[in-house]
Amino acid sequence: MRKTWKWAVTGYNLPDKTHEEIISLCLYAGISSVEANSRFVHEKSDTEIEKIRKEYEKASLKMETFHLPMGQHEDISCFYETLRRPAVKLMERLIEKAALLGSRITILHPSSSPFNVEDEGLEKYMLQMGKSLETLIPAAEKNGILIALENMLPGKGGQRLGSDPEHFTLFTGKFAHKNLGFCLDTGHAFVAGGQKGPAVFFEAMSENLKAFHLQDNAGDRDSHLAPGHGLIDWKTFFGKMKGIRYSGIACIEAPPFSPGPNYTYGMDSWKKMVDGTNALAEKS
Numbered sequence: 468m469r470k471t472w473k474w475a476v477t478g479y480n481l482p483d484k485t486h487e488e489i490i491s492l493c494l495y496a497g498i499s500s501v502e503a504n505s506r507f508v509h510e511k512s513d514t515e516i517e518k519i520r521k522e523y524e525k526a527s528l529k530m531e532t533f534h535l536p537m538g539q540h541e542d543i544s545c546f547y548e549t550l551r552r553p554a555v556k557l558m559e560r561l562i563e564k565a566a567l568l569g570s571r572i573t574i575l576h577p578s579s580s581p582f583n584v585e586d587e588g589l590e591k592y593m594l595q596m597g598k599s600l601e602t603l604i605p606a607a608e609k610n611g612i613l614i615a616l617e618n619m620l621p622g623k624g625g626q627r628l629g630s631d632p633e634h635f636t637l638f639t640g641k642f643a644h645k646n647l648g649f650c651l652d653t654g655h656a657f658v659a660g661g662q663k664g665p666a667v668f669f670e671a672m673s674e675n676l677k678a679f680h681l682q683d684n685a686g687d688r689d690s691h692l693a694p695g696h697g698l699i700d701w702k703t704f705f706g707k708m709k710g711i712r713y714s715g716i717a718c719i720e721a722p723p724f725s726p727g728p729n730y731t732y733g734m735d736s737w738k739k740m741v742d743g744t745n746a747l748a749e750k751s
Contacts, residue, residue: 583625632671648677705751
């Protein structure tokens with residue numbers, strides 16, 4: 468069985484490039500999509516955003532996914548309403564802008580809190596998250612967008628919200644909606660669950676998997692290495708992606724494994740990373 472998905476890269480690893488440069492890089496390296504973020508739309512009018520979308524469409528490229536902000540002040544599960552409410556308003560505005568870019572999926576962290584859910588209370592997080600999704604899911608539906616909740620790294624002294632596969636079972640049961648799905652981050656899953664982590668998260672999320680962040684590490688920290696340069700079992704993982712006949716975009720959330728201070732990687736480095744990841748998928 469051959470792979471049925473296409474490759475994307477994250478805009479976070481293209482911080483200083485113009486859209487013209489990004490488009491040229493994608494065409495050269497065999498990249499079909501770029502995962503956008505708030506930098507793509509910051510202080511831009513609707514007309515300017517639509518112009519950017521048309522530039523990519525003219526080159527037969529897309530911005531299928533859009534990563535919503537993930538800082539401490541953008542926590543949709545924050546216990547403090549003074550912080551949670553503006554965070555939700557920001558996400559709501561960015562969902563509208565993501566739709567103007569032509570994105571179909573917005574990637575959302577369940578929480579940016581690093582604290583142990585057992586100590587702080589899982590029910591508290593779920594309550595706050597539910598309040599936020601009551602606003603964000605209708606906003607997504609209105610704009611023809613899907614929200615994909617991403618699995619997280621473990622936190623301080625234990626599991627944080629989204630770093631345990633069982634949390635996604637809970638999310639499915641409590642928040643099920645056609646405009647809500649999941650994004651599986653392989654690097655986060657490996658750090659949180661060890662060698663079997665990516666596969667275990669895959670099984671917990673499989674019925675609602677709408678996006679992937681593919682990155683490697685040694686299991687000790689979130690290194691964001693290009694696939695194949697860490698210890699993740701890519702043969703098994705890509706085999707699972709093929710097993711569900713995933714046909715969306717798979718975002719390589721890593722820079723090339725190549726010299727390039729301050730993200731000055733050459734175009735050949737990007738092509739080598741994409742070709743290498745594609746070879747791993749074809750071998751699975």
